[in-house]
Amino acid sequence: MNEIEKLKAVATQVRRDVLRMVYGTRSGHPGGPLGCAELFTALYFSVLKHEPGKFSIDGRGEDLFFLSNGHLAAGWYSVLARSGYFDKSELATHRHIDSRLQGHPATEEGLPGIRVASGSLGQGLSVACGAALTKKLNGDPRLVYCLMGDGEQQEGQIWEAAMFAAAKKIDNLIGIVDYNGQQIDGPVDEVLPLGDLGKKYESFGWQVIELNGNVMEEVLARLEKAASLCGRKQPVMILMRTEMGHGVDFMTGTHEWHGKSPDDEQFKRALDQLEETLGDY
Amino acid sequence: MKEYTYTEKKDTRSGFGAGLLEVGKNNPEVVALCADLTGSLMMNAFKDAFPERFFQVGIAEANMMGIAAGLTIGGKIPFTGTFANFSTGRVYDQIRQSIAYSGKNVKICASHAGLTLGEDGATHQILEDIGMMKMLPHMTVVVPCDYNQTRAATLAVADVVGPVYLRFGRPKVPNFTPADQVFEIGKAIVLNEGTDVSIFATGHLVWEALEAGKALYAEGVSAEIINIHTIKPFDVEAVLQSVRKTGCAVSAEEHQLHGGLGESLARVFAGGYPVPLEMVAVMDRFGESGKPADLMKKYGLDAAHIVKAAKRVLARK
Numbered sequence: 001m002n003e004i005e006k007l008k009a010v011a012t013q014v015r016r017d018v019l020r021m022v023y024g025t026r027s028g029h030p031g032g033p034l035g036c037a038e039l040f041t042a043l044y045f046s047v048l049k050h051e052p053g054k055f056s057i058d059g060r061g062e063d064l065f066f067l068s069n070g071h072l073a074a075g076w077y078s079v080l081a082r083s084g085y086f087d088k089s090e091l092a093t094h095r096h097i098d099s100r101l102q103g104h105p106a107t108e109e110g111l112p113g114i115r116v117a118s119g120s121l122g123q124g125l126s127v128a129c130g131a132a133l134t135k136k137l138n139g140d141p142r143l144v145y146c147l148m149g150d151g152e153q154q155e156g157q158i159w160e161a162a163m164f165a166a167a168k169k170i171d172n173l174i175g176i177v178d179y180n181g182q183q184i185d186g187p188v189d190e191v192l193p194l195g196d197l198g199k200k201y202e203s204f205g206w207q208v209i210e211l212n213g214n215v216m217e218e219v220l221a222r223l224e225k226a227a228s229l230c231g232r233k234q235p236v237m238i239l240m241r242t243e244m245g246h247g248v249d250f251m252t253g254t255h256e257w258h259g260k261s262p263d264d265e266q267f268k269r270a271l272d273q274l275e276e277t278l279g280d281y
Numbered sequence: 282m283k284e285y286t287y288t289e290k291k292d293t294r295s296g297f298g299a300g301l302l303e304v305g306k307n308n309p310e311v312v313a314l315c316a317d318l319t320g321s322l323m324m325n326a327f328k329d330a331f332p333e334r335f336f337q338v339g340i341a342e343a344n345m346m347g348i349a350a351g352l353t354i355g356g357k358i359p360f361t362g363t364f365a366n367f368s369t370g371r372v373y374d375q376i377r378q379s380i381a382y383s384g385k386n387v388k389i390c391a392s393h394a395g396l397t398l399g400e401d402g403a404t405h406q407i408l409e410d411i412g413m414m415k416m417l418p419h420m421t422v423v424v425p426c427d428y429n430q431t432r433a434a435t436l437a438v439a440d441v442v443g444p445v446y447l448r449f450g451r452p453k454v455p456n457f458t459p460a461d462q463v464f465e466i467g468k469a470i471v472l473n474e475g476t477d478v479s480i481f482a483t484g485h486l487v488w489e490a491l492e493a494g495k496a497l498y499a500e501g502v503s504a505e506i507i508n509i510h511t512i513k514p515f516d517v518e519a520v521l522q523s524v525r526k527t528g529c530a531v532s533a534e535e536h537q538l539h540g541g542l543g544e545s546l547a548r549v550f551a552g553g554y555p556v557p558l559e560m561v562a563v564m565d566r567f568g569e570s571g572k573p574a575d576l577m578k579k580y581g582l583d584a585a586h587i588v589k590a591a592k593r594v595l596a597r598k
Contacts, residue, residue, distance in 0.1 A: 058355050107383050115354050116383045123379050126344045130351020130359075133336070137312070138355050157375070160344035168336070 033075025068124020122155025166205025298323025300435025412540020
């Protein structure tokens with residue numbers, strides 16, 4: 001199996017993990033992480049320079065990843081476990097009492113891989129700006145990544161951070177918008193249209209690139225491109241087109257599966273579409 | 282009764298500015314952020330001394346709190362500076378999630394707290410900030426009373442690992458704390474010992490409490506005056522030790538009745554040692570424009586009102 005095929009296999013397992021975690025507690029958000037499985041996998045199994053076995057909040061000398069749209073937690077937990085931050089058996093505790101795998105990511109319980117709590121939207125890009133500034137102050141050449149939702153772009157704080165990052169020439173920062181066009185109440189274009197998001201970021205002073213987030217080859221190539229654009233006195237924003245619910249036919253492309261668990265029959269139908277490539281937790 | 286004197290009146294925010302410059306010199310990991318109020322917060326000395334460690338974020342306080350949280354990742358110790366109103370209510374969710382719940386080592390430095398902000402009026406006169414901040418798990422809440430104590434508190438909070446809310450103000454007030462007094466977080470200071478009534482004060486009201494103590498002494502009442510410069514962690518032992526002796530208490534603060542020092546005291550008393558308590562605070566209303574001293578008088582936050590409260594509580598013993 002070549003590298004791409006291996007990564008695709010991981011992404012398929014991530015999707016299984018997400019569904020099993022959500023179904024396991026009959027609660028959570030399957031749609032977003034299903035759509036971002038390629039990104040999570042590409043980052044944690046190929047792109048990030050990181051040390052899963054020696055996690056520290058400070059992450060000196062490592063690339064950092066922040067999940068601003070914390071409701072994608074299940075997908076993040078899956079790649080954290082499977083890349084070695086903690087044992088995959090712990091995925092079974094997701095959203096249960098006494099778990100380190102909170103409904104939205106948190107540092108309180110000390111889960112390795114998490115550096116800041118997220119869930120209340122709009123805050124991650126600011127945190128990523130701060131972490132990127134510290135890397136510069138520390139002479140640390142590694143990069144800072146921050147994934148956000150497209151609906152999350154409706155939060156005003158995002159644009160405060162966008163203005164700040166460009167003004168301060170934070171060029172070790174790569175933002176990623178999960179551009180699936182869906183949010184809780186329906187299509188983003190119906191709830192509150194974003195307009196031309198790429199032009200907005202460009203006019204704020206960012207370098208903007210686009211990619212199809214559900215094609216592994218493209219995700220890897222464009223993430224490499226994004227890293228190559230760093231160090232040019234401008235932050236980088238990736239508009240990542242994805243399908244919410246990608247990988248499960250009846251969950252794809254609708255906001256219906258933003259935040260609910262499949263029932264018994266739906267769960268079985270969904271798993272039937274996803275091969276168990278790495279062994280379930 | 283000890284007589285407190287001072288050589289000059291100084292603003293607590295200048296104590297913060299002086300302290301910030303010192304912590305900047307002492308610790309290269311200290312950085313500072315400001316949301317377009319650098320002069321008002323007296324942060325220019327730090328900015329000029331350490332331009333590469335100072336971040337002007339513009340009028341974007343929510344972003345400032347997030348950036349500060351991020352700066353801690355990799356070891357920086359960020360001090361944010363803006364008015365108390367914009368340091369708390371405006372950014373409560375950012376502080377709650379990105380700083381307090383995330384256990385981030387951010388020092389939220391808040392000036393122009395309370396009525397003594399003066400003429401700008403109620404939009405800027407936050408009187409709810411102590412309550413908001415003390416409710417947050419992991420948060421330390423510090424409210425120094427004068428220039429020297431604010432300077433010392435700024436040095437002390439730099440050594441705390443975890444989020445701190447440091448509240449100070451705009452007006453020039455008597456600077457009576459010894460310049461060399463070390464600030465001990467969570468340790469109340471007994472300024473005058475007494476036997477009849479305990480007066481617990483915080484911030485600008487500490488000097489007023491001392492004045493009240495003098496007036497009460499002239500009338501034959503022995504008041505114990507205690508500076509509660511740390512609202513959280515609360516010095517329960519010092520509070521109980523005092524009221525076990527006096528049997529009644531007055532609280533004095535430039536803050537709403539709800540959520541402030543008085544309520545922290547009431548919790549302690551109700552929890553095991555019930556004594557009568559009278560609260561000198563703003564009585565569930567917004568402030569207004571005016572000269573600081575006039576406002577403090579109108580809203581009942583001066584020595585004369587503390588004396589009245591002491592007499593009321595003595596009558597309830």
